[in-house]
Structure formats: C-alpha cells, structure tokens
Amino acid sequence: MQRSPILGTRGSPLALAQAHKVASALEVANRWPADFVQIQVVETTGDKVQDRPLADIGGKQLWTKELDRALMEEEVDFCVHSLKDVEAIRPREISIAAVRPRGDVQDRLIGADSIESLPDGAVVGTSSPRRKAQLLSIRPDLKIVPFRGNVQTRLAKLEAGEVQATLLAGAGLRRIGMGNVGTPIPLDIMLPAPTQAVIAIECRADDALTAAMLTIVDDHSTQAIIRAERAFTAALGGSCHSPVAALAELVDGKIRFRAQLLSEDGRDQLKDEVAFECGDHETPRQLALSMLEKSPDSIRSLFTPG
Numbered sequence: 001m002q003r004s005p006i007l008g009t010r011g012s013p014l015a016l017a018q019a020h021k022v023a024s025a026l027e028v029a030n031r032w033p034a035d036f037v038q039i040q041v042v043e044t045t046g047d048k049v050q051d052r053p054l055a056d057i058g059g060k061q062l063w064t065k066e067l068d069r070a071l072m073e074e075e076v077d078f079c080v081h082s083l084k085d086v087e088a089i090r091p092r093e094i095s096i097a098a099v100r101p102r103g104d105v106q107d108r109l110i111g112a113d114s115i116e117s118l119p120d121g122a123v124v125g126t127s128s129p130r131r132k133a134q135l136l137s138i139r140p141d142l143k144i145v146p147f148r149g150n151v152q153t154r155l156a157k158l159e160a161g162e163v164q165a166t167l168l169a170g171a172g173l174r175r176i177g178m179g180n181v182g183t184p185i186p187l188d189i190m191l192p193a194p195t196q197a198v199i200a201i202e203c204r205a206d207d208a209l210t211a212a213m214l215t216i217v218d219d220h221s222t223q224a225i226i227r228a229e230r231a232f233t234a235a236l237g238g239s240c241h242s243p244v245a246a247l248a249e250l251v252d253g254k255i256r257f258r259a260q261l262l263s264e265d266g267r268d269q270l271k272d273e274v275a276f277e278c279g280d281h282e283t284p285r286q287l288a289l290s291m292l293e294k295s296p297d298s299i300r301s302l303f304t305p306g
C-alpha cells in the first residue's frame with residue numbers, strides 16, 4: 001500500500017484504545033513504521049445522544065450508521081468496532097474482514113463484592129436489558145436504573161453515589177487499562193452478550209486490496225466463534241430491547257455453545273447448550289428457533305425470528 005491506510009472509529013476512550021490496538025497490530029504485521037495507520041474519529045448518533053435510553057432512539061445502527069457512511073464514501077478504508085455493538089445483519093456492501101482474538105468474556109460487578117452481597121433493594125445502574133434481566137432473575141428486589149455514558153462517565157457516576165453498583169465488560173475495562181476494576185461474575189450467573197469482547201474490522205465488500213491487507217491480523221478461532229454467535233442472533237431477530245446472552249467456545253476443535261433468553265423482568269428464562277462443528281451455522285440457527293418455540297410470550301414477544 002502506497003499511502004497510509006485510514007482507520008475509522010468512534011471517539012470514546014474505549015473505541016480509541018481498540019483502534020490503536022488494531023493499528024499497532026497492522027503496523028507490526030506489515031512492517032510499517034509506528035503510527036503509519038491514520039486514525040480518523042467519526043462521531044455516531046449513539047455518542048451524541050447521551051440522555052435517553054438507546055432503545056428509544058433506535059437500534060444498534062446508532063453505533064454504525066455514520067461509520068458506514070464514512071466507509072462507503074471512501075473517507076476511511078476500514079472501521080474498527082466492538083462487535084457487540086454491531087447489528088447481526090449488515091448492509092451487503094460492508095463485510096467483516098477480520099476479528100482480533102477474543103478478550104475477557106466475563107462481566108464485572110463494580111461497587112460490591114458479589115451480587116448476593118448487595119443490600120436489599122439496592123440501586124444498580126445498567127442500560128443493558130440482558131444484564132438487567134440476569135440480575136433480576138436472581139435478585140428480584142434490586143432496583144435497576146438506566147445508566148449510560150462511556151466507561152469513565154459511568155464509573156464517575158458510581159463514585160458520586162448515583163447508584164450502588166454497576167456492571168461492565170471485563171474486556172472493555174482491560175482495554176482502557178482498568179483490568180483490576182470490579183469483580184468478575186461467574187459465567188453461569190451472567191453469560192455475556194453475543195460477540196462480547198471481540199473487536200471487528202470492517203471494510204467495503206468490493207475492496208479486495210484492503211480485505212487482503214486486513215486478513216493478516218484476522219484470528220481464525222475467533223471467526224468461527226463469532227459466526228456461530230451471529231447466526232444465533234440473526235435467527236432470533238432480537239433488537240436492543242431483547243435480553244439475550246450467548247457464548248461459543250472452542251473445546252477440542254468443536255464449538256460449545258451456551259445461550260440464554262430472558263423476559264425483561266428476569267422472571268422467565270430459558271437456558272440451553274449444544275455442541276457442533278466449526279462452520280456449522282444451521283445448528284445455532286435451529287437452537288434459536290427451538291428456544292423461541294419453547295419460550296413463554298413474555299420472552300417470545302421480544303423477538304422477530306427470521
């Protein structure tokens with residue numbers, strides 16, 4: 001590549017940390033000089049609107065629309081995203097060219113040592129329907145309040161006493177140098193969001209040169225895992241209102257897949273687990289459909305299976 005490639009990213013500290021990680025990986029793999037990759041910040045609707053629950057303003061496009069536009073108009077060559085924030089079905093013109101090795105998949109509780117030790121009726125801040133439902137399923141007494149802003153803002157609100165506790169992804173905390181903050185919650189209590197802890201790099205589907213350049217930093221095991229998790233969520237037809245958790249892991253060359261669907265109040269829930277070969281997208285799809293079929297209305301009404 002003659003000129004510096006241009007990387008598009010959101011401007012939050014977490015997004016910038018991820019962008020710098022990807023830029024360094026590319027520079028090392030291609031033997032480019034340090035800072036050869038240009039980082040261009042693109043503000044998204046999700047960044048601009050901080051005072052309302054995301055579910056009220058729209059779907060996950062909140063984090064992708066402006067970056068997609070910058071990519072399609074060739075202002076940037078590729079975009080770096082937290083894959084968790086990227087909708088399961090993407091425009092045909094854009095493809096995931098590479099994913100980085102998955103980070104810490106566990107969520108952390110901040111403000112208390114454990115969920116059990118939170119005082120009766122404690123106020124917990126989270127805007128994630130999944131985390132809310134998972135908490136309420138074991139602690140129906142808790143008061144869950146909407147809690148937005150970037151990771152630093154949320155920690156400052158917690159410090160100021162707005163809430164007693166909050167939950168954040170271990171992966172995000174580690175990436176911004178706060179790997180020692182909070183207590184990891186066991187996976188059997190809090191299964192992560194599909195594709196949590198995965199950084200994805202997207203480029204224009206017709207840009208074979210950039211795609212080939214990005215392949216160097218692609219992690220094949222993580223690809224297999226996220227393809228299974230995205231096949232599952234695409235079949236569910238969930239939105240950001242939908243409390244859903246899923247985790248694919250490579251065990252002895254096969255995929256171990258755990259999933260959980262919950263009602264918004266956490267009173268109803270379904271858990272299931274299957275194992276299948278890498279590259280099998282039909283089994284996670286069927287799992288999604290069969291879980292929905294078994295679900296009560298309180299869960300099924302939150303999805304639009306396809």
Ligand SMILES: NCc1[nH]cc(CCC(=O)O)c1CC(=O)O
Pocket residue numbers: 082083084085167168169170171172195196197198199
């Ligand atoms: N919704 C914001 C967001 N998007 C990705 C992460 C964490 C990092 C990741 O999952 O890759 C976070 C913060 C959080 O959930 O604590």
